[in-house]
Amino acid sequence: MINLILFGPPGSGKGTQAQRLVEKYDIAHWSTGDMFRFELSNHTELGQLAKSYMDKGQLVPDEVTISMLKKRMESGKATNGFILDGFPRNIVQAQALDTLLEEKNLKITALLSLEVDEEELINRLLNRGKVSGRADDINEEIIRRRLQVYKEETTPVYNYYAEKQLAVQVNGMGTIDEIFEELCLLIDDRYTTQFVY
Ligand code: ADP
Secondary structure, three states, X not given: OEEEXXXXXXXXXXXXXXXXXXXXXXXXXXXXXXXXXXXXXXXXXXXXXXXXXXXXXXXXXXXXXXXXXXXXXXHOOOOOEEEEEOOOOOHHHHHHHXXXXXHOOOOOOEEEEEEOOHHHHHHHHHHHHHHHOOHHXXXXXXXXXXHHHHHHHHHHHHHHHHOOOOEXXXXXXXXXXXXXXXXXXXXXXXXXXXXXX
């Protein structure tokens, strides 16, 4: 199984790369942002609750996010593995994930962190906002707030996995194809060495 965490700030390309990786490796894609947007488009209570945080550039409370993901992990099939995209976003979520995976006797293969300059992130998000109309991508102040939350709450998650020798940095500034190729090389390498040692 290939069990990945695709990591990086808003606008770093996680969604784009996850889509390609999911196709290539035939693994499940678990994006908490997509799950919230799905709830929102279905006008559920959970969607409404999430929106009140997303629109301000804040994280949705942990208990809500964790129980939503847990449900999805338990109902979804992930025979060959999975990609987590947008989760874990703080240390509490990382610890909750450890518990969830332990219960299922699963392990993370690697955390792949897409590294992109802040100026480039803001440009990408503003452009995405123009095309998609995503409320949290239109306003520069909200974007800056999300990047701030990322720095303060999410960056420690990288160190959490680095201590377990699972974190790898990837240059997220090239073309989509270049970055994809680099990710595949890293995954293939990690996946093979797991069996060698
Ligand atoms: P991006 O990574 O580009 O900010 P996402 O689609 O991953 O976009 O997430 C959009 C919003 O959904 C976040 O700003 C946050 O409010 C909420 N969200 C997504 N994942 C989580 C999470 N793991 N914990 C809390 N909130 C989350």
